Amino acid sequence: MKLISKIALFxxxxxxxVLYLSCKKKSPYPSTPAIELRSFEKxxxxxxxxxxxxxxxxxxxxxxxLGLDSYDTNPPFDKSSSNxxxxxxxxxxxxxxxxxxxxxxxxMTLNARFPRIESxxxxxxxxxxxxLEIFINNYESPFDTVEFDVxxxxxxxxxxxxxxxxxxxxxx
Numbered sequence: 001m002k003l004i005s006k007i008a009l010f011x012x013x014x015x016x017x018v019l020y021l022s023c024k025k026k027s028p029y030p031s032t033p034a035i036e037l038r039s040f041e042k043x044x045x046x047x048x049x050x051x052x053x054x055x056x057x058x059x060x061x062x063x064x065x066l067g068l069d070s071y072d073t074n075p076p077f078d079k080s081s082s083n084x085x086x087x088x089x090x091x092x093x094x095x096x097x098x099x100x101x102x103x104x105x106x107x108m109t110l111n112a113r114f115p116r117i118e119s120x121x122x123x124x125x126x127x128x129x130x131x132l133e134i135f136i137n138n139y140e141s142p143f144d145t146v147e148f149d150v151x152x153x154x155x156x157x158x159x160x161x162x163x164x165x166x167x168x169x170x171x172x
Contacts, residue, residue: 027062027125033152033160035059038129040165042136049137050171055089056131057150057163064124065155067116076157085111086153089134094145094167101149102138110134110148137170144170 038056045051059066068077068086076083089110092099103110112132119126136146151162 027123029060029062029125029127031061031063031154031156032158033059033061033066033154035150035152035160035163037150037163037165040168042168043133048171051135051137052133053136053168054131055134055148055150055165056129057152058129059126059152059160061126061154062124063154063156064117064119064126066114066126066152068113068155069116072155083153083157085109085113086155087112087114087130087132088151088153090149091138092147092149093138093141093143094147095143099147102141106138108135114152136168137172139172142172144172146170 035057036059038058039054040056041054042050043052043054066086073079073084075081078084089112090101090103091106091110092101092103094100114130114132117126117128130152134148138146146168148165148168149162150165152160154160
């Protein structure tokens with residue numbers, strides 16, 4: 001009788017464990033962030049010259065560690081580190097039919113920091129949109145067609161996939 005009770009107790013515990021683990025929701029997304037281009041829209045400025053645009057991306061992140069607080073300035077997020085930013089943009093111009101990355105020759109960076117995003121789910125996964133206002137006109141260049149390569153990075157320094165905007169014709 002004691003052996004049967006022990007077996008029944010073991011079976012009951014095993015079934016309970018299986019039920020508990022099957023009810024626990026896992027993140028539907030990997031821990032490395034993933035992004036997609038949502039939209040790009042020029043911002044009218046009252047002149048015939050294009051200056052800025054809104055770049056909107058959608059994102060997912062399985063472990064919910066996107067964004068930086070303003071006080072996140074210690075290594076690896078210190079100002080002298082490339083990890084100070086978490087939103088990265090490469091600026092490319094169409095020169096003689098080919099896109100050329102001119103990011104490093106620009107007078108300023110297009111990279112940015114977006115704030116910490118908090119999950120409202122138990123599994124910490126995140127899904128949403130980030131809209132960023134960016135400069136789109138390189139006034140020192142005669143070329144009028146650009147595109148941008150974009151990626152983000154989470155606090156664990158996982159780099160997302162890289163996406164590209166379509167060609168954007170700039171009114172100079």
